[in-house]
Amino acid sequence: MxxxxxxxxxxxxxxxxxxxxxxxxxxxxxxxxxxxxxxxxxxxxxxxxxxxxxxxxxxxxxxxxxxxxxxxxxxxxxxxxxxxxxxxxxxxxxxxxxxxxxxxxxxxxxxxxxxxxxxxxxxxxxxxxxxxxxxxxxxxxxxxxxxxxxxxxxxxxxxxxxxxxxxxxxxxxxxxxxxxxxxxxxxxxxxxxxxxxxxxxxxxxxxxxxxxxxxxxxxxxxxxxxxxxxxxxxxxxxxxxxxxxxxxxxxxxxxGLKVGVPAEYFGEGLDPEVSNIVKAAIDEVKKLGAEVVEVHLPNKALAVPSYYVLAPAEASSNLSRFDGVRFGYRCEQPKDLEDLYKRSRSEGFGEEVKRRIMVGAYALSAGYYDAYYLKAQKLRRMVRDDFIKAFESCDVIMGPVAPTTAFNIGEKSDDQVSMYLSDLYTIPVNLAGLPALSVPAGFAQERPVGLHIVGPYFSEAKLLNIGxxxxxxxxxxxxxxxxxx
Amino acid sequence: MSLGKTEVKYISRLTQIDVREEAVEGVAEKLSNILELFAQMEAADTKDVLPMAHPLDAVQRLRVDVVTEVDQHEKLQAIAPAVAEAHYLVPQVIE
Incomplete structure (x- = not known):
């Protein structure tokens, strides 16, 4: 076919x-x-x-x-x-x-x-x-x-x-x-x-x-x-x-490839079956001639809160363009300009988008900027520096993409924070701006599992070579x- | 940190997103849960750390200050909700 x-x-x-x-x-x-x-x-x-x-x-x-x-x-x-x-x-x-x-x-x-x-x-x-x-x-x-x-x-x-x-x-x-x-x-x-x-x-x-x-x-x-x-x-x-x-x-x-495996990646919260599959995949890479070394990413846990300050803050600014004037949804019969803005945005955006705009605007607002936005930007550097240090002793880092296999529809839709926390392995890579690959590595509970391969800046060709x-x-x-x- | 009604109304005004009176409490609770996640950042010592805006510490490129846009108003305004004589229409602001 x-x-x-x-x-x-x-x-x-x-x-x-x-x-x-x-x-x-x-x-x-x-x-x-x-x-x-x-x-x-x-x-x-x-x-x-x-x-x-x-x-x-x-x-x-x-x-x-x-x-x-x-x-x-x-x-x-x-x-x-x-x-x-x-x-x-x-x-x-x-x-x-x-x-x-x-x-x-x-x-x-x-x-x-x-x-x-x-x-x-x-x-x-x-x-x-x-x-x-x-x-x-x-x-x-x-x-x-x-x-x-x-x-x-x-x-x-x-x-x-x-x-x-x-x-x-x-x-x-x-x-x-x-x-x-x-x-x-x-x-x-x-x-x-x-x-x-x-x-x-x-x-x-x-x-x-x-x-x-x-x-x-x-x-x-x-x-x-x-x-x-x-x-x-x-x-x-x-x-x-x-x-x-x-x-x-x-x-x-x-x-001769040096694969860094962070101990922090295999801790609490990782589904044991997913963990075994990812470890087996790393063993497979070892059989191809790679050497596994232990590395550390000590600030990994700070990545999720930092990202959920910074990304919504940027979103609150980016999505201000949707105001019902130049393109997109406009509410019916606005009574004045403020009503046009407010109702177009309230009726046009879904709940999660509204939530992120609101939390982002709050993080940027007077009195909270230093505590949230600036702090998150500092943590972003710490997370990035962890990767740079880790790459001094390895060529790439391997681990899970997600802590579990695909969850059921509706299972997490009412619990935003739990949904946010499921991004704990991918988000640090975005904070650092690094390239990373996910390749299929097996099945747990009959659902697919991915192997995450993260490399230094501009190492896409190397990641694809490993994949x-x-x-x-x-x-x-x-x-x-x-x-x- | 948990948010009350006043803060939700303040954020609603900042973001131009309407929150119906009966929904204020629910929104406050959901936003407060997210702020609890943010509180985890407090424990980190960031005294000597510089904030990072770009992963490669690059600055945004500037371009030569010349007009590069061509007039496409008809195409761009074809998707606008209300237009007249090449202007975007909004409810009257000045009496």
Whole structure:
């Protein structure tokens, strides 16, 4: 079946004329038709756009002008502005928003010739770890429909796991690529902060937001990251450095690799089965020639409170643009300007978004700025410095992505703090702005578990190399839920 | 630290988010739970630590001060809730 091929195989078969991009794209559109009513992983499906882009890709392939990804369809998280397509950020606030331009990532992948299948479901404004806060209803985990797919890029992870797209874009502010990747048994990488342009990504917390690929394998992610990354002058924090070839190191041996394992990662709160699976995965990497050393991240516990001050503070500022005047939702018959602002925002935003805006504004308000915002920024440095020190004695750090497997839909939706605490392994990486990969490592309670691999700044190629080598000796990334095979 | 009704109303005003009278107590409780999480930061000694705004300690790039935007008001205002003669319409502010 076409959806079981790797990206490289798809590309070869497209060029060899074994099938066309139109046929490949139609195959995925048919699968979306068949499965997505139940899964709810797409907010918008764009069949006409997809087929017309596939036709154009076929012309390029026939003319010998194709790049590796030309003709391979992609699904975009509904946070990426897509010209002429509804871009809702899973919010009632933007339910009527047709983006007037493309995000940089969207235009880069369009230029390569990747047909757009649609826009994937997510937590509203990317604020969540379960994709339950979407205005369009929760996405289900393809492995178990009772479970969440993780979040906020839960729709993206679910479409990859169920074979409803071969590649998907995601964004990761506090773990939103890696945690859903782990919960759905797929591969996802959050690049170094600034490696992929934020232009046209609806902003949540600008000093953390980073886009990355979500795919079946590390090799697929490497190809996709090659197409997504690069300097963009329209993003003021885009890094001005040459973009490396992320596939260049895929085949390198792991002999002599020093893997740091923080004792703090395997403490209280970690599900024992998840712990065993992650340890077994690290043993597998050891068998490939790596050496394991103990490292310490003593300020890990401070990361979650620090992040939940800083990210909502940035959100309270970023989301002030939604005021019912220039775009998005406007309340009915406002009686004056203040009523227009207040009711548009109160009716347009969901509960968690309102909560984060309120708590963020409070943390920035007169009298609390030093105690909350400034303090959190200092802790951010301490967390970052812990990583820098740890990388003096190892090349990468490995551990769990999340303390448990995917939890049930509804299980944590009333307890925000418990939901926030489930991000304890991913958030420190965002505070530090480091790159990190999640690869499938096994199953606990019949739900997928991810291995988290964190590297120093700009070590994406190394992380993908480790992921790829791990995937040469394991087959977790090839597994699909029975009903979607 | 726990929040009372007055603080919730103050935050509602700051954020221009309406909180209905009957919901104030519930909102106060949920926000207070989050502030309890923030309180965990107090224990850390940050006396000699500089606040960090950017992971790579980079500063934002400046660009040359020239006009780069082209006029796209028709396209951009096509998605606005209410527009007249290239202006965004809001309820009357000045009598």
């Amino acid at each position: 076409m959806h079981n091929l790797t990206i490289k195989q798809m590309s070869e078969k497209l060029r060899a004329g074994e099938f066309t991009s139109v046929q490949l794209t139609q195959h995925y559109l048919d699968r979306i038709d068949q499965y997505d009513a139940e899964l709810n992983a797409y907010i918008t499906v764009t069949p006409e756009l997809a087929i017309s882009m596939a036709e154009e890709a076929d012309r390029r392939i026939a003319a010998g002008e194709a790049e590796l990804l030309t003709g391979i369809p992609v699904a975009h998280k509904d946070i990426f502005c897509t010209d002429g397509v509804k871009t809702s950020c899973a919010s009632k606030m933007l339910d009527n928003f047709i983006a007037p331009y493309d995000a940089n990532v969207v235009s880069l992948l369009k230029k390569v010739g990747m047909p757009i299948l649609g826009k994937t479901n997510m937590d509203e404004f990317a604020m969540g770890s379960s994709s339950e806060s979407s205005y369009y209803g929760p996405t289900k985990n393809p492995w178990d429909h009772k479970a969440v797919p993780g979040g906020s890029s839960g729709g993206a992870a679910a479409v990859i796991a169920a074979g409803l797209a071969p590649m998907a874009t995601g964004t990761d502010t506090g773990g939103s690529i890696r945690q859903p990747a782990a919960f759905c048994g797929i591969t996802g990488i959050k690049p170094t902060y600034g490696a992929v342009s934020r232009f046209g990504i609806i902003a949540y917390a600008s000093s953390f937001d980073q886009a990355g690929p979500m795919t079946r394998s590390a090799e697929d992610s490497a190809w996709m990251l090659n197409a997504m990354a690069g300097f963009d002058e329209r993003d003021s924090t885009s890094l001005e450095r040459e973009t490396p070839d992320y596939t260049a190191e895929l085949d390198r041996s792991l002999k 790829h080598q791990f995937q040469q000796v394991t087959d977790w990334h090839t597994k699909m839920p029975a009903q979607y095979q």
